[in-house]
Amino acid sequence: MIKVIRTTDYAEMSRRGADLLAAQVLQKPNCVLGLATGSTPEGMYSLLVEKYQRGELDFSQVSSVNLDEYYGLSSDNDQSYRYFMNYHLFDHINIDKAKTHVPNGLAADADAECAAYDALVDELGGVDLQVLGIGNNGHIGFNEPDEVFTAATHVVELEESTIQANSRFFEDISQVPTKALTTGMRTIMQAKRVLLLAGASKKDIVDKALNGPITPQVPASLLQLHPNLTVIIAEN
Numbered sequence: 186m187i188k189v190i191r192t193t194d195y196a197e198m199s200r201r202g203a204d205l206l207a208a209q210v211l212q213k214p215n216c217v218l219g220l221a222t223g224s225t226p227e228g229m230y231s232l233l234v235e236k237y238q239r240g241e242l243d244f245s246q247v248s249s250v251n252l253d254e255y256y257g258l259s260s261d262n263d264q265s266y267r268y269f270m271n272y273h274l275f276d277h278i279n280i281d282k283a284k285t286h287v288p289n290g291l292a293a294d295a296d297a298e299c300a301a302y303d304a305l306v307d308e309l310g311g312v313d314l315q316v317l318g319i320g321n322n323g324h325i326g327f328n329e330p331d332e333v334f335t336a337a338t339h340v341v342e343l344e345e346s347t348i349q350a351n352s353r354f355f356e357d358i359s360q361v362p363t364k365a366l367t368t369g370m371r372t373i374m375q376a377k378r379v380l381l382l383a384g385a386s387k388k389d390i391v392d393k394a395l396n397g398p399i400t401p402q403v404p405a406s407l408l409q410l411h412p413n414l415t416v417i418i419a420e421n
């Protein structure tokens with residue numbers, strides 16, 4: 186089932202997203218959250234922090250697995266996704282950091298790190314609620330357009346357009362890593378529920394992903410086959 190929620194703007198999109206995520210934590214206090222980075226979920230994370238500060242949420246038993254990490258960036262690099270998660274969410278709530286997981290961007294053996302990450306997700310029993318943003322080219326996590334869908338966590342070469350899009354967060358485009366470690370389609374598709382957030386600039390790619398052909402050239406199109414997908418779109 187695909188449920189599309191059209192919201193007026195970014196603030197309402199974030200509020201609806203935060204409400205769904207909060208409901209998941211209340212329903213199953215020891216749930217496994219699949220988390221995403223990027224500018225899209227920032228507003229949702231700050232609303233979750235507010236809910237926590239008001240005493241409405243308890244994250245003490247929650248585990249999290251993030252979708253991806255830049256290859257070559259350490260966790261204390263302010264452009265790493267581990268840093269992003271700490272900064273926007275984990276440092277402000279009572280989640281046990283030992284239960285928060287982000288692929289290690291400095292792993293000497295990246296393939297072994299990917300295999301270990303999949304084993305970890307299995308050990309946790311899979312993801313209860315997977316949060317996703319979407320790239321302009323239809324990527325989810327860092328699953329870039331390709332000839333095939335890749336099931337397992339893997340090392341990916343970032344597309345020029347992705348490097349370009351993400352360079353806005355870096356001082357200089359030359360500093361944007363060219364590779365990343367990303368959860369594959371299996372973890373995403375096996376999540377019990379998926380929540381895709383999309384701002385107004387993503388309307389066309391979301392339309393293509395949800396209504397166009399299912400193709401690895403638009404990785405998010407595979408979500409059409411997910412049994413429990415909620416898409417929250419900001420119209421403006």
Ligand code: GLP
Pocket residue numbers: 221222223224225226252253317318319320321325326327347351
């Ligand atoms: C990044 C991340 C994705 C994110 C996407 C969109 O490359 N790997 O997880 O969804 O790009 O980012 P934004 O929300 O900033 O547009």
